[in-house]
Amino acid sequence: MALEIRRWMTTVENRIAPGGEAPLRKVAAIAVVKNPAAGRYVEDLSQMTADSEAVGELLARIAVEAMGGLPIESYGKGGVVGIAGEQEHANAMLTTTFAEPMRLAVGGAMAWIPSFTKLAGPGVLIDVPLAHKDALYVRSHYDGVSVTLPPDTPAPDEVALIVVLANRGRIGARVGGLKASEIGGKDGLR
Template sequence: MSLELRRIVSHVEELRLVLGRSDEDGPLRKVAVCGIYANPFAGAGYVENLSPIVAASAEVGSELGRRAAALLEAPVQSYGKAGLVGTAGEQEHVNAAVTSVFGDAFREAVGGGRAWITSTTKMAGPGATIDVPLAFKDEIWVRSHYDAVEVSIPAGPAPDELVVIVAVSNRGRINARVGGMTLGEAQS
């Protein structure tokens, strides 16, 4: 089984200054790519076995990851994932779409990473907004990279849709200064 792709929505944000200041690392670029898919279990009531969505999610992770990395136009330092399910489904349907099968394919598509991929999911209606969490791809404890990308899906999700979202960034927050493990420490 493969998930039927209905459309793709992409979001690119470039932040240059925070309170009139920048730092030596240059602009912060954040990208989110959202695949809107038909939910094969929408309206079906309780379905015990969600493995068809899990299996199909590897292809989704690869495709969305490739698109996000291309739009970032820089090496990926942080990543995250999220999902929305329309009201004719249940949250578990979109959770099945963003398991480690999806995550491993996404990770490979963006150049690797050793850290687990932060995520969030929820049920929503058209025009929903979700914050996709971001963290450093090789070490979850690098606080400078704790961030998020706010994503809104125009006219989606429809009741019978799944929205699967990947997000990447090229660096940590501008002027990050809350301590913890540094990027340099994580890379050594």
């Protein structure tokens, strides 16, 4: 049984950087799905996990297209569960099964994908974290995308699943640490 996608949407933010730095593009792709466990307790959430793969593939494709051919350096994921569900429902849908299509869509990635989930009513704001796709400890890429859901989303029986991408780190990042230019090789470091 597949997750029922009720709608999807995309946001794109472009920021001009001073001093000749490359502009920053942040993208959020959101799919609103019917929560098959809304209103009842379900012990085994593995079917939701398995069914999330198709949603992950869709969101990865939409997000990469919205990047407009820019290189992708950062990613993240998030979810908002409507109030007839449990926060655990979004976590069940945002596992490796959901995320692996995103890794493939961005040309392969080695780092853990940061995520954030919550239970909330419609129209809520969620800050979805970003981190470098190949090495978690690249401080310049610790960032996020703020997504405000529409005033009727999520409905009590829905879950909003979110994928975020960015083409670079924060504008003006200068707190030191591992640099994106120092990443490479099998273990993510040169």
